[in-house]
Amino acid sequence: MWIEKNGPTWRIRDIVDGRKVTIEAGWPNKTSVKKRLTTLKADQIRGDFIDPRAGKLTVAEWVERWWPGHATGLKPTSVQSEGSRLRMHIVPLLGHLTLDEVNNIVIQAWVTKLMSGLPDLERPGKWARRPLSAKTVRSCHGLLHSLMKAAVQGRKIRTNPCGDTKLPELVPKEMRFLTETEAGRLHTAVPEHWRPLVLLLVSTGLRWGEAVGLQLKNLDVLGGRLTVVRAMHEMSDGSLIFGTPKTARGRRTVTFTPKVAAALTPLVVDKARDELIFKTTTGLPVRARNFRRGWLKWVEAAGLEGLRIHDLRHTQAAWLISKNVPLSAIAQRLGHSSIAVTDGIYGHLLPEVDAGILKAVTEALEHIDPEALAAELEAETVGDLLPEMADEAGGEIGER
Template sequence: MWIEKNGPVYRIRDLVRGKKVTIQTGYPTKTSAKNAMVQFRAEQLQGNALMPRGGQITLADFVGEWWPSYEKTLKPTAVNSEGNRIRNHLLPILGHLTLDELDGQVTQQWVNDLEAGVGPWPESTRGRRKPLAAKTISNCHGLLHTICGAAIAAKRIRLNPCSSTMLPRREPKEMKFLSDPEIGRLITALPPHWRPLVMLLVATGLRWGEAIGLRAGRVDLLAARPRLTVVEQLQELASTGELVFQSPKTAKGRRTVSFTTKVALLLTPLIAGKKSDEVVFTAPKGGMVRTRNFRRIWVKACEEAGLPGLRIHDLRHTHAAILISAGRPLSAISRRLGHSSIAVTDLLYGHLREEVDEGILAAIEEAMAGVRAEDLEAELDEELTDVLADAA
């Protein structure tokens, strides 16, 4: 490593794989360049030195190097979604910039542009950029944060330009919890073919993909308490429409869930005669259940039942609400729903426990309405007297 003059400034040079490479340039004096070289050598000894000119690679080129290894760690649906984010929202806007040019101001402007629907679209499409939802922006930002983290690990940059970005506020979607009459109206409004599927969703709290991907061999109708085992879910890739089975998001997603005899009777004719690897629920004319096809039937049934805007996932919320109203502990509910931790369950449904507690307190207050304080004191004195007499 040495110092040499380069026009009006000085630069640090070194041999990398037999080639002369500029480590840093732009130093006004030879002394400042030497001081920088000493610091760079110290960082090399500590293992903190950056790759020479490593930050001068464009984001597009670095993603091209990084993606093949990262892709292997993803499930098929994540490959599809993450790949779309890179192609549609990262590279068209930021891909031409070098890693050195990415800083907090650039990433903040990128987020603002995504929120406003500003910026170029992939050249391969004729699409026009539209404002993105806060959740989508958060996902895109998280992906860029991961990419820049990989660049730090590769010693190309020192700091993550995404670390201080302010993201748009995410407004949580309102949960809907069906009452017993509403559940009845919904089931009645559905075509008979789909009633067992919806009944199972309400009775077990399964996720949609877990239910339509349920195989006959995973259901035990002869157990003392009928039950099913969740080990996979069926997902439909948005880009290709391909149906893929994949494991649950977390280890806690693999679980056994019991259900009522009434639901077991509905499932019996659907399972009879099927091989263990065949799915329980199929389309009316056979074949796998397609979410987009079912959604048309779902929307119509919800409107007929007086439940417009109800989401399929609200059946899972309804199941949780039923258990909480029955006083079941959150730990048991968390295991049944397959949440990664009880903290997730509490975050989603903890507010319902307050309503249950209010009902309990109201019931206790009503039961004690005729009890006078002086009567309680007299009874307490009598109890204490008996205790002391027994002790003597």
């Protein structure tokens, strides 16, 4: 690199791919441009050099370069969701900016726009851009963070501007846990054709896609167990795809009771190994949107308005916790990526378990005489101390 006069100002030049190119221009005097050149050369020596021109790529241009490679490592459902976030929320609002123009202030303003939405001034009461939920905003920011991280790794910019963004707090949706009586009411309200599916969901904690994607070859009715190896997903274009479970530990074996086995038995008669266990009354795969229409009517009939299908999974976890099943076993049964996930979702239920433990201990101690117990403890303590006192005494005599 070298400096040279360029009209009334100075610039820094270099040879790239056999051609002379301008690295930076517009410096007012020779002293300032020489200081800048020294800094750039020092960065080269340390391996920290960032070509100032690289940051002039727009966010939209960088997305076009980055997305194809990033998408190859995603599941089809993630390609759909993340691609939608890019098209709907990142490129339209930030795509015109260059990479080096995107700083923390810009990102914070972008997050605010996503949260507050954009009213349609020509149509009062309507939205040009609807406000997004805290979860969606955080997902959009996470995708932008990955995009800018790749720009840092590609030496387009020096630091990731997404690091210090203040994000909206997540407000967890209220979980519903069915009692055994409520589960019975629901079972009665559900039409006979759908009872085996609902029973399996509430008694195993399977995710919706894992249940409706279950094939005969992965179900052992006589052994009372099934193997989760895939899940069915509905794409935005209406197509159905079968992919791997949500997490690596989602691939698992789940047991079920004889009652569930009895409900599933009629569904396996005269079916090929690759056939789906659950189908509609017309023999088609079960779609969540269509099933939900009936679900809303059934939960209302059971007096359980607002109950979501996913709450059946929560119910299974709550039942296990109430029986003091370890979180590690629950995490394995539900296919969580780690026990930390299970604790994060259901940890607030543990105080109830502790209360149950205390109650059991209290009942066990009911017939014990407190005075006799105190005397026994004292005797045990003295008995433990005597050998120690003897050893200490012997040591003192030896020293003397």
